[in-house]
Amino acid sequence: MALADATAGTRNEAGIAAALGILKQAFGDRFQTGQSFREQHAHTTTYIPAQLPDGVLFAETADDVKAAVKVCAEHKVPVVAFGMGSSLEGQVNAPRGGISIDFSRMNRVLEVNAEDLDCTVEPGVTREELNTYLRDTGLFFPIDPGANASIGGMASTRASGTNAVRYGTMKDNVLAVTVVTANGEEIRTARRARKSSAGYDLTRLFVGAEGTLGILTSVTLKLQGIPQKIAGGVCVFPSIKAACDAVIMTIQMGIPVARIELLDAVQMRACNAYSGLSYAEQPTLFLEFHGTDETVPLQSAEFAEIAAECGGGEFLWTGNPEERNKLWKARHDAYWSARALAPEMAALSTDVCVPISRLADCVTETQVDIETHGLLAAIVGHAGDGNFHVLLLFDDKTPEGVAVAEGFVTRLNARALAMDGTCTGEHGIGQGKMSFLEQELGGAVDLMRQIKRGLDPDDIFNPGKIFREH
Template sequence: MGISKIRPGVRNDAGILAAASAYHEIFGARFSTAQAYRDQHCHTTTWVPPQPPDGVIFVESAEDVKAAVRIAAEHRVPLVPFGAGSSLEGQVNAASGGFSLDFSRMNRLLAVNAEDLDCTVEPGLTREELNTQLRDTGLFFPIDPGANASIGGMASTRASGTNAVRYGTMKDNVLALTVVTANGEEIRTAHRARKSSAGYDLTRLFVGAEGTLGVITSVTLRLQGIPEDIAGGYCTFPTLKHACEAVIMTIQLGIPVARIELMNAPQVAACNAYSGLSLPLQPSLFVEFHGSPASVALQVEAFGEVARDNGATGYVATSNAEERARIWKARHNVFWSVKALAPGKAVLATDVCVPISRLADCVTETEADLDANGLLGPIVGHAGDGNFHVSLIVDDKDPADIARAEAFIERLNARALAMDGTCTGEHGVGQGKQEFLEAELGGAVDLMRQIKTALDPLNIFNPGKIFALDRG
C-alpha cells in the first residue's frame, strides 16, 4: 500500500475515552496523553505518515501488560506495542487510535545460561545494551539490523541484518517467548530446549506477527561465542553485476563469511560524504570473517580469490578493530547518509529479497530502473542472503514525485516476486507492504486473517497492520 493509500482506521472514541480514564487510575504518572509523548510514539523514520496514539502507557512488568490488555479488551480499543520506534513500514502507528505500550522500562536481562548459550530478556532491552551486558560472559547476540532496536521489536518484525548470512535471522535465534494474549493471560510458547516436536510452533507464530496476535513480555534467545579472531574489509568491482556474482560464488563455495554487504556507487559516495571515508566510487562489498586466526586467514584468502575471479579492482582486508569499526559504522549509517543528500526531503527505505542465484539480475535491473526514471535511490544489501534495500529520495510534498516513487516500488516488488522472491526480507509488512503481501501469498493471507480473528477476536492488537481484516 503506497503512502497515498494509507488512511486512518475506524475509531472507537467512546471506548478510548473510557479506557483512558481507567489507565489513568491504574497507572497514574506512567500514563500520559501529552501531545509530545504521543508524537514520539508513532511513525517518523521514513515517509509513512505518522498516526499518533491517544495516550502512552509506560509498562514495567508483565502484570502491567496484562492489566492494559484487559482494559483494552473491556473497552474494545487498540494497543500498539512500542520498543525503540525504528521500524520502517508504519508498524508503530496507531492507525485506529488507541494506546501505545511503551516497553522502555521493561529492559532487564533476566537470565543468562552461559553453558547452554542462551539468555532471557524483557522486550524493551536493546540489542546494543544486551551485548554490553553479555560481554563478560564471552558470549554475544549476533542479530544486527543496524538500528539499536529493542529485542521485542526485532522479534515482532522478524528482523535480521548484516550477520544473517552466518547466524540467521530472529526466527532462527528466538527459542521461546512469553506473550500476553487477548484474554489478558500470559502464555509461554516453549522451553529452552534447542529442539522440540511438542505441538504447534507458537514461538514462530508470534515472531514476525508485528504485535497483531499478542504482546511479547519476554524473549529467550540463542547466543554465540565471541569470535577468537575477526577480520574485515572492502572490495571494489567495475560493475554491480560483478559484485553480485562474487557474492553468489562466495555463498555457493561455502566460504563461511559472517557479513557480506553490497553497496552501489551512489551509496558509496553518500557514505564517503557522511562518514568521512574515501572509498573508490565503485560498486563495493563490505566483508567480515569470524573464527580462529588460522580459519579467518583462510577465509580472507579464499574470498580474495573469488573477488579476483569476478573482476575485483581492489581488495583491502584488515584485522584492526578500529578500521573495521569505522567501515561498519558507515554501513550502519546508510539511511542518514542518504538523508543528508537531500535535506528537507523524505527517504523511503524499502527492501526485497530474492534467491541468491537471482540477486545479480534483480539488483542490476533495479539500478537500471532508477536510472531510466531519473530517480535517486542508493542501493545497499545484505547480499549474502539475497536481501537488498533501496533508499529512495522523495519529495513527500509533491504528489507527482510521490506517484513516481510508488510506481517504482510497485515495479521493484513485482520484479522480486517474479524471481520467486519476497516483498520484504526484514522490514516487515506494517502499513506499507500490504498489497504486495497479497500478491505474494494470495489465499495464504486469508488463513492469516483467520488466525488473527481466532487469537484476537476484538481486533485490539495493532489493528491495520499486515493486512486489512475486511480485504478492503
C-alpha cells in the first residue's frame, strides 16, 4: 500500500553534504537549499507524505544537467527530476534525500519541422505553452492529460488523457529523446524518421521510466494538423452499462471520435455545482469529433443513433468554440469539482484500465464497493480506451481513515487485474502502486530491476520508485 511503499530509504549523509557544497559553488543562486524551495519540490497531488530533497537546482541547459549528474554520481547522491509537480503517485518525492533538478527554466521550443509534423522541445515546456507556440503553424500537440504538465514529465510517466482514443498516448507520440545517463553523458535514442529498425527501441525504454533510468534533456514529438472542424457534445444515459455499450459500438463501428469521456452521477453533480452546468445527474458521456465541415456532422449523427439504440437521451452537440471549451473546462476541472463536494476531506485520485469490454463491469462493481463501504467518491473515465479514475474523499487525519482509503485502492486494483487490466492506465507507479505492479507483472519486474542496475548501478536516479530494489 502507498504509505508503506513510501518509507524513507537510507541516506548517504556524507555524499549529500559533499554534493551540496560542490553544486552551491558551481551554480550559485541557481542552487537552493532553503526549506521553502525543498518543500515546493516534494509537493504532489497525492496523499502520500512529502519527502523533501536536500537541494534544488534550477537547470537552464543540458550542460547544467550533465554537470549535476556527474557530481551526484561521484558522490552516490539521488537525483530527482521535477517538471510541474502534477504527478499523482509520489513520483517527485525524495525518500533518500538528494537533489531535485527543476526544469522550469529549460522551456524552449528548439525546433519545429512543419513539413514533417514534428518538433523538438526542452523538457520544461508545458503542453499549453507548446500549443500556443504552434498556433500559427496550423499544427498542435494532441496529448492532453488535463493538467498543464511539462512535456518531460508527460514523457516520463507515459501520460495520455482525453484525446488518447484518437491520437494515442505519449509512447505513440515521442519520436526520440536525449537523456543524461548515470555517467553524466548525454545520449540520443533515435532520429526524426517516423519508423526505424535500428537496434533496441531505447526511446520507449525511457518513456514511462519515471526518471529512474536517466534524465530527459529534450523530447522530439509528433504533431497533428489542427482539424478544420471540431464539435463537442453531451449525452445522458440511464446506467453505466448503457453508456459503455454506446462507447463500444462507437469504437467498433470505426467512428473516429477524438474524445469520449464517461462521468458518473456523482461526478456530474460535482461538475454542475463547480462549473455552472445544468445537466442531469446521471451517467453521462462527453464527446468530441475532429474532421471537416462535412464529416463532423455525419459522425455526430451516427453517434446519436448509437446512443438512442443504447437507451441514451438526446445527443446535444455544438461546434461553437465557447460552448465546447466550457464543456471541456468542466471536464478538466473534475478533480477540483469533486474535491469541492467535501472540502474538509483529503482526496485520493487513482486510476485503473481494463479491456473496453470489461469497463462497464469494472465501473459498476466499483460503484457497488463505494456504496457498500459508505464512501464518497466520483468516477470519470477515458471510456474509449477502458481507463477510468476514481477521486476518493476520505479522512487523512486518522490511521483508520487512511486504512479505509488504502483498502479501497487495493480492492480497485485487484478488480482491474482480475479483468486482465492494469493497475494504472496513465498515473504511473511511483511510490503508490509498487505492490500492484508486482501483482500485475510478476517476474517481469525482476527484469526491470536488471535493466535499472545495468543503466544506474548506484541507484541515483529517482530511487524508491516503480519497484523495491530488493
